[in-house]
Amino acid sequence: MSRIMDAELRNLSTIIYKMGDLAYQAVSMAIYESLYGRDSYDRIKEISDTLILLADQVEDKIFEIIIRFQPVASDLRIVKSYMKISYDITRLGRYALDISYINKRFGGLGGSEEWIRTYIADMSEKALSMVKMVMEILRSQKIEVIKSVSEMEEEIDKLYINFLNKIIDETNIKSRVVVSSVLVIRYFERIADHVAYMCESIIYMLTGRKEFLR
Amino acid sequence: MSTYKIEVEKLNAWFGSKQVLKNIDMKVKDRAVTAIMGPSGCGKTTFIRCLNRMHELTPGARVSGRVLLDGINIYDDGIDPVQIRRKVGMIFQKPNPFPMLSIYDNVALGPKLNGVKDRKTLDLIVRRSLELAGLWDEVKNDLDKSGVSLSGGQQQRLCIARALAVEPEVLLMDEPTSALDPMSAAKIEALIRKLAENYTVIIVTHNIQQAARVSDYVAFFYLGELIEYGPTKDVFEKPRSELTERYITGKFG
Amino acid sequence: MSGSSYYRLRRIKDVIVRFMVYLALLIALIPLFSVIFEVARRGIIAINLDFFVKPTPTVGEVGGGIANAIQGTFITIGLTCLIGVPIGVISGIFLSEYSESRFSTIIRFFNEVLNGIPSIVIGIFSYALIVLAVGFSVIAASFALSIIMIPIVTRTTEEALKLVPATIREAAIALGMPRWKTVVYIVLRSAKKTVATGILLAIARITGESAPILVTMGYWRWWFAGLNRPVANLALNIFLFANSPFENWVVLAWGSALILIMMVLGINIVVRILMRERY
Structure with missing residues (x-):
C-alpha cells in the first residue's frame, strides 16, 4: 500500500536529482572555462540562481511534508538529509559561479604555467567526478561507493595543500595567475568538501549513522 | 537499588489456548513515561493488564513468567493482587467515573474503602488528587455533582485523580485519550508529563505521534512479541527493527 | 407506471x-x-371511610370494610419480601458476578423452571411443608409467595447487574478494591434502581396471587393475630366475597378489586418512573 507521503517524497527526489544535474553542468562549464577560456558566466549565473530557487522549493515542500505527515524514522531522515543536500548543491553551483567570475575577471588560466594547469585539470576532474558519483549514490542508494568518494576528497585535500606549498615558493609567476589559480583551486577544494557533506547526509539518511568523512 | 521500577522477565500470557504475549523481557524505568505501541491485537493492552494482575480476571486467561515490582515478583504465591492494584493504578480507554457517585466521592471512594475515615483527611486527599490531575479549579464548586456531568476530558482527569487518591507508585494508562477531542487529549498528555516527575507511567497508545510526544522510552509490540524497546528519540529517528520502521512510518500491511 | x-x-x-x-x-x-x-x-x-377503617363485617352486619385485608396484605407482602428479596438479590448477584462458576448454569436453569411452576403447585408445596406443621398461617403464605418471588427477583437482579458496564467494574478492581466490595459498593449501587424495579414487579405479581393464599392461609375475617395465624387478604377477599350470597359482601369484593388494581397500577407507575430515571 502506498502512502500519500510517498508521492510527495518522490517529487522531492525529482527536484534534488534535477538540482544535481544542473550543478554538474555548472561545475563542468566552470572547468572548461578555467582550462580553455570559454566565457559561460551568464549561463552559470542562470544555473546558480535556479539552484537557489529550487532549494527554496525543496525547503518549502519539506515543511509541507512535516506539517502534513509528521515524518518519523526513515522518512524523517530523508527530509532532514534532503534539506541539507539541497543546500550543498546550491553551494556547488555557487562555487562554479565563483570560478567563472575569477575567469571572467582575470581571463582564465589557459596561458598559465603547465604545472599549474595540470593541478587544476587534476583537481577539477576529481571534483567533477565526485559530483557525478554522489548523485549516482543518491539515486542508487549504493552506499558502499561512498568510500571511493571520500578517498577522492582526501586526494583533493592533499593536492590543495601541495599546490599551496608549491606556489608560495614560486617568485616568477604573475600575481594575476597566482591569485586566480589559488582561488580556483580553493573553490574546487570547497566543492569536494560539499560533496563529502552530501555523502555524510546520504549515510545518515540510509542508516541513521552520523559519520564524519572530513 | 536499581532505577528500574518494573522488571518483566519471560512473561507469557494466554486467553484460553491463544497465546497473546510471548516471552516478554522488559525493564521499565522509574519516574519516566514508557509508551507501548503496536497494531490492534498485538498484546499491548494485555501486557499492561499483566502488570497489575488484571489479566487473570478474564475467564480462561493465564500468565507465566515474572513481573518484579521494586524487586518483588507480583506473581509470587502469597502476594495479594488487591494490594498490587493499589500500588499500580490504571486509567482506561473510555473515561469511567462511577456514575452514581459525586465528583468528591469518586475520588474519596478508594481511600475510604482503604480505611481512611476522618473527613478532614479525606477532604485533603480529594483536593490534592484533583489538583494533581489539574481538575481542582474546574470542579471545586461542583464537588457534589455527578462525575458523569463532566466533559469527556474532565471525566478522564477525574479518573486520574481517582487513581492518584489511593497513592499508587505506577500508573498504567490504556489509550487514555483515544475517546477525547484533541484539546482534552493535549491536556491529558501534558498531565502525563507532569505525573512522570513522581510516578512511573506506562501508556498504551496506537497513536504513534502521541507516543513520540509523551514518552521517554517506547516499546513496539507485534503479534505478542516485544519487537523493539528503547529511548523514544532513538526509536523514532532510527528504529533497529525493520518491523518498527514500517509500523511507525505507516508502511504496515 | x-x-x-x-x-x-x-x-x-x-x-x-x-x-x-x-x-x-x-x-x-x-x-x-x-x-x-x-x-x-x-x-x-x-368506597367510603368505613371501607378503609373497618374490618370484614359479620354475616348480616351492614357496612363494614376491608381494613383487615389491607393490613393482612401488607403484612404478607412484607414478610414475603423479607424472605424473598435477600435470597433473590443474592442469587442474582451470584449469577451475574460469579457466572464463570459451572454451578451458575445449573442455578439459572432451575430458576427458570421455578418461574414456570403454577402458583397453586407452590401453594400445595407450602401446605405440605409448613401448613401441616404450623397450620394455616402468614408464614406458610409468605413462604409460598416468596418462592414465586425469588426467581423473578433473581432474574431481574442478574439482568440489572449485567447491564452495569464492565468498565465500571474494572475501574473499581483497578483501584484495589476486593471483589465483594466491588460488587456491593459499585455494581449493586449502580444498578440499585433496576434492582428495585425488579423487586417492585415481583411485589406486583404476588399482590394479585390468590391460589397459593387459599391453600396456605385460608379465610380469615379478623385482624392480624400473629405470624402463625392467618390474616385477611385482598386477593382472597375478592374470590370469597364475590361468591357470597350477601349483597354488601359482593360490593366489598368490587371495592377490594378496585384497591388491588390501584395498588398494582401504582407499582407499575413507580416502576415506569424508576426506569425513566435510569442513566
Whole structure:
C-alpha cells in the first residue's frame, strides 16, 4: 500500500536529482572555462540562481511534508538529509559561479604555467567526478561507493595543500595567475568538501549513522 | 537499588489456548513515561493488564513468567493482587467515573474503602488528587455533582485523580485519550508529563505521534512479541527493527 | 407506471397499514379498559371511610370494610419480601458476578423452571411443608409467595447487574478494591434502581396471587393475630366475597378489586418512573 507521503517524497527526489544535474553542468562549464577560456558566466549565473530557487522549493515542500505527515524514522531522515543536500548543491553551483567570475575577471588560466594547469585539470576532474558519483549514490542508494568518494576528497585535500606549498615558493609567476589559480583551486577544494557533506547526509539518511568523512 | 521500577522477565500470557504475549523481557524505568505501541491485537493492552494482575480476571486467561515490582515478583504465591492494584493504578480507554457517585466521592471512594475515615483527611486527599490531575479549579464548586456531568476530558482527569487518591507508585494508562477531542487529549498528555516527575507511567497508545510526544522510552509490540524497546528519540529517528520502521512510518500491511 | 401514481399507491398502502395497526391496538385495549372501567364503576360505591377503617363485617352486619385485608396484605407482602428479596438479590448477584462458576448454569436453569411452576403447585408445596406443621398461617403464605418471588427477583437482579458496564467494574478492581466490595459498593449501587424495579414487579405479581393464599392461609375475617395465624387478604377477599350470597359482601369484593388494581397500577407507575430515571 502506498502512502500519500510517498508521492510527495518522490517529487522531492525529482527536484534534488534535477538540482544535481544542473550543478554538474555548472561545475563542468566552470572547468572548461578555467582550462580553455570559454566565457559561460551568464549561463552559470542562470544555473546558480535556479539552484537557489529550487532549494527554496525543496525547503518549502519539506515543511509541507512535516506539517502534513509528521515524518518519523526513515522518512524523517530523508527530509532532514534532503534539506541539507539541497543546500550543498546550491553551494556547488555557487562555487562554479565563483570560478567563472575569477575567469571572467582575470581571463582564465589557459596561458598559465603547465604545472599549474595540470593541478587544476587534476583537481577539477576529481571534483567533477565526485559530483557525478554522489548523485549516482543518491539515486542508487549504493552506499558502499561512498568510500571511493571520500578517498577522492582526501586526494583533493592533499593536492590543495601541495599546490599551496608549491606556489608560495614560486617568485616568477604573475600575481594575476597566482591569485586566480589559488582561488580556483580553493573553490574546487570547497566543492569536494560539499560533496563529502552530501555523502555524510546520504549515510545518515540510509542508516541513521552520523559519520564524519572530513 | 536499581532505577528500574518494573522488571518483566519471560512473561507469557494466554486467553484460553491463544497465546497473546510471548516471552516478554522488559525493564521499565522509574519516574519516566514508557509508551507501548503496536497494531490492534498485538498484546499491548494485555501486557499492561499483566502488570497489575488484571489479566487473570478474564475467564480462561493465564500468565507465566515474572513481573518484579521494586524487586518483588507480583506473581509470587502469597502476594495479594488487591494490594498490587493499589500500588499500580490504571486509567482506561473510555473515561469511567462511577456514575452514581459525586465528583468528591469518586475520588474519596478508594481511600475510604482503604480505611481512611476522618473527613478532614479525606477532604485533603480529594483536593490534592484533583489538583494533581489539574481538575481542582474546574470542579471545586461542583464537588457534589455527578462525575458523569463532566466533559469527556474532565471525566478522564477525574479518573486520574481517582487513581492518584489511593497513592499508587505506577500508573498504567490504556489509550487514555483515544475517546477525547484533541484539546482534552493535549491536556491529558501534558498531565502525563507532569505525573512522570513522581510516578512511573506506562501508556498504551496506537497513536504513534502521541507516543513520540509523551514518552521517554517506547516499546513496539507485534503479534505478542516485544519487537523493539528503547529511548523514544532513538526509536523514532532510527528504529533497529525493520518491523518498527514500517509500523511507525505507516508502511504496515 | 408514472411516478406520481406510483407514489399515490404507496401513500394509500401506508394509510391502510396504519389504520390496521391502530385498530389492532384499540381491540387490544378494549378488554383492559373495560375491566378497569367495570371494576371502578362497581367498586367506587363501596368506597367510603368505613371501607378503609373497618374490618370484614359479620354475616348480616351492614357496612363494614376491608381494613383487615389491607393490613393482612401488607403484612404478607412484607414478610414475603423479607424472605424473598435477600435470597433473590443474592442469587442474582451470584449469577451475574460469579457466572464463570459451572454451578451458575445449573442455578439459572432451575430458576427458570421455578418461574414456570403454577402458583397453586407452590401453594400445595407450602401446605405440605409448613401448613401441616404450623397450620394455616402468614408464614406458610409468605413462604409460598416468596418462592414465586425469588426467581423473578433473581432474574431481574442478574439482568440489572449485567447491564452495569464492565468498565465500571474494572475501574473499581483497578483501584484495589476486593471483589465483594466491588460488587456491593459499585455494581449493586449502580444498578440499585433496576434492582428495585425488579423487586417492585415481583411485589406486583404476588399482590394479585390468590391460589397459593387459599391453600396456605385460608379465610380469615379478623385482624392480624400473629405470624402463625392467618390474616385477611385482598386477593382472597375478592374470590370469597364475590361468591357470597350477601349483597354488601359482593360490593366489598368490587371495592377490594378496585384497591388491588390501584395498588398494582401504582407499582407499575413507580416502576415506569424508576426506569425513566435510569442513566
